[in-house]
Amino acid sequence: MNKASRLFCPALITPKNAVVKQTEQLSRSQKLLTELGLVKSGSNGTYQIMxxxxxxxxxxxxxxxxxxxxxxxxxxxxxxxxxxxxxxxxxxxxxxxxxxxxxxxxxxxxxxxxxxxxxxxxxxxxxxxxxxxxxxxxxxxxxxxxxxxxxxxxxxxxxxxxxxxxxxxxxxxxxxxxxxxxxxxxxxxxxxxxxxxxxxxxxxxxxxxxxxxxxxxxxxxxxxxxxxxxxxxxxxxxxxxxxxxxxxxxxxxxxxxxxxxxxxxxxxxxxxxxxxxxxxxxxxxxxxxxxxxxxxxxxxxxxxxxxxxxxxxxxxxxxSSDHELRWPKLLAPYDVCLIGPKQGSKEQLPAEAIENELLGNIGELCGHQELLHDDRKELTIGKRLLEANRLGHPLTVVVGAKAVQSEAPKLEVHLSEGDSLELDVNEALKLVAEHSQHKRDLLLGRFEQFNEKVGHQL
Structure with a gap:
């Protein structure tokens, strides 16, 4: 299983009051990939891919x-x-x-x-x-x-x-x-x-x-x-x-x-x-x-x-936007990021039971290699979610306090397009299944034609 705590992703840390001198014009993708630790600059014009x-x-x-x-x-x-x-x-x-x-x-x-x-x-x-x-x-x-x-x-x-x-x-x-x-x-x-x-x-x-x-x-x-x-x-x-x-x-x-x-x-x-x-x-x-x-x-x-x-x-x-990556669905590093409760929170134990069950169920639907488990529970849910959104995972599922409320427990599901949903477990799993089916359709060539977007030949 892919765990965020084990992932080598050397993000750039800029001190709060630091003045950053821009020596070259950066593209949006270059800035985000570098800041988030997905790509590192080697010598001039060469890059190390993380x-x-x-x-x-x-x-x-x-x-x-x-x-x-x-x-x-x-x-x-x-x-x-x-x-x-x-x-x-x-x-x-x-x-x-x-x-x-x-x-x-x-x-x-x-x-x-x-x-x-x-x-x-x-x-x-x-x-x-x-x-x-x-x-x-x-x-x-x-x-x-x-x-x-x-x-x-x-x-x-x-x-x-x-x-x-x-x-x-x-x-x-x-x-x-x-x-x-x-x-x-x-x-x-x-x-x-x-x-x-x-x-x-x-x-x-x-x-x-x-x-x-x-x-x-x-x-x-x-x-x-x-x-x-x-x-x-x-x-x-x-x-x-x-x-x-x-x-x-x-x-x-x-x-x-x-x-x-x-x-x-x-x-x-x-x-x-x-x-x-x-x-x-x-x-x-x-x-x-x-x-x-x-x-x-x-x-x-x-x-x-x-x-x-x-x-x-x-x-x-x-x-992508200026602050968040957005991947083609077939190229996203992971399909789903699962974020569990913060360590020491009052909902930790009951939420972890749901989290552990979801790890198996989501992995079965999208493939265990396509699931990233953000297990860094020393960090708040908000901090992990901010990072997940910036990395552009197609689906981010959060198991927090709302997942263990007595009436109508809900998971937070965040889409890379910016939408945020509150869904029960079955609805969230259905969304994962639909995403996986869409990927299979693309691989099999079942896609809408881009006639209005593809340039004609001269």
Whole structure:
């Protein structure tokens, strides 16, 4: 059982009269995660993830893996270090490489601490080429750390120098089947973002340094976002302003979809990106397959990224208040926090009998690993409840004096949305059961479509 007294959660303690000098602009999520002890700053642009936040990261990884499996993905692991020789072959070491971390081994060979793995995975396929067309399409993905020497690392996990990413690389026989793969993986992305229940927009995007012929970005709308998006309040259309201005050769004054003039500019945090790459990497690196005629032919590629740690921070940025975290239901570290009576209170003994029974009943409904028992009874209920609300548990159940009153005993149940209810035991357990059922529905894909919230494609 998870006990709050054993949880390593090194919250920042600021003395009452201390004057805090703000040296950088903090985002809402960064401030809360740091203050509450879920994330600690390491060196500049790097972060240490504490146990409670790690639970959220692990849940997101599980959700991503489930959706990648449904899209036909096979999980692999590639080395963090990639030879610079591979990047020279594809031309990606030409131009500005200031964001790349370079290291040398003792023999003088130079490596990249990989910001992405197109070259590495393509070289791996080339080393086993030619493969048969019967083995295609091939969809390989990994989840691991990536590195970029950001000029301005800021907003905590949203723009860090080291971050966790899911990257999938697909290989097909031609553009037609690669386009079908693109549709399949994109559908898995759509499903994932609907499961998270955070309003998002999907927009046409520039291919940039990655290259290729087709690209889409997934964004959470937030004032701290670095991308400028145009959004139509009439039809829900959204587009990356950079791409729209490039295609129209001017800033649009009306919606490209419905022609309404109800266009507004919003900021977006990019949390995922998809690319159709063609043979940009396979051709120079010699990754081929044997076609139906038995002749070698270049593989046609796609790549698909999801920022794992960035989604956590960006989702919290969108959902939380200035003082309290609010998690996507599938990513909350715990589903339920149970707070018992204060030690030495007159209701302690009879309330503890109810508390102990609830520990078993709630654990059966939501899973014992999803229940956090705040057993720090030396603290008042009010202090523990304040902390529970700030941590954003979806449900916090309090067994206090009202639970042992002679007539109509009640539990206090606090929801992360801010509502507070007084319920009897059966009603409280029903609420836990409904929350757990909602999570199961999300995992099974039974969710309302976000048609009015998801941006149309340009």
């Amino acid at each position: 146990p409670m936040a790690q639970r959220s990261v692990d849940k997101l990884i599980g959700l991503v893996q489930s959706n990648m499996g449904l899209a036909g993905g096979q999980k692999i692991s590639l080395p963090i270090l990639t030879s610079t020789q591979l990047w020279k072959k594809t031309g990606r070491l030409e131009g500005d490489i200031s964001e790349f971390y370079m290291v040398r081994d003792r023999s003088g060979k130079q490596f990249l601490m990989s910001p992405t793995h197109e070259e590495a995975v393509t070289a791996m396929l080339a080393s086993t080429s030619p493969i048969s067309y019967r083995q295609l399409p091939l969809r390989l993905y990994q989840i691991g750390p990536k590195f970029r020497d950001e000029l301005k690392s800021r907003f905590g996990l949203m723009r860090a120098k080291e971050f966790l990413m899911k990257d999938m690389y697909t290989f097909d026989v031609n553009e037609e089947t690669a386009t079908r793969t693109y549709a399949t993986v994109s559908a898995a992305y759509d499903r994932l973002f609907q499961q998270l229940e955070v309003p998002f927009v999907k927009v046409n995007a520039a291919t940039g340094i990655m290259g290729g012929s087709l690209s889409h970005e997934y964004h959470y709308v937030s004032p701290v976002g670095e991308d400028t998006l145009l959004q139509c309040s009439s039809c829900g259309f959204a587009g990356n302003s950079e791409v729209l201005e490039s295609s129209l050769e001017e800033s649009p004054t009306s919606c490209p979809s419905c022609k309404s003039t109800s266009l507004s500019t919003v900021r977006g945090v990019e949390v995922a990106h998809t690319f159709l790459l063609g043979d940009k990497y396979s051709k120079p690196l010699g990754a081929t397959f044997l076609n139906t005629s038995g002749k070698p032919q270049s593989l046609i590629m796609g790549c698909y990224g999801i920022g794992i740690t960035r989604i956590i921070a960006a989702a919290l940025e969108v959902l």
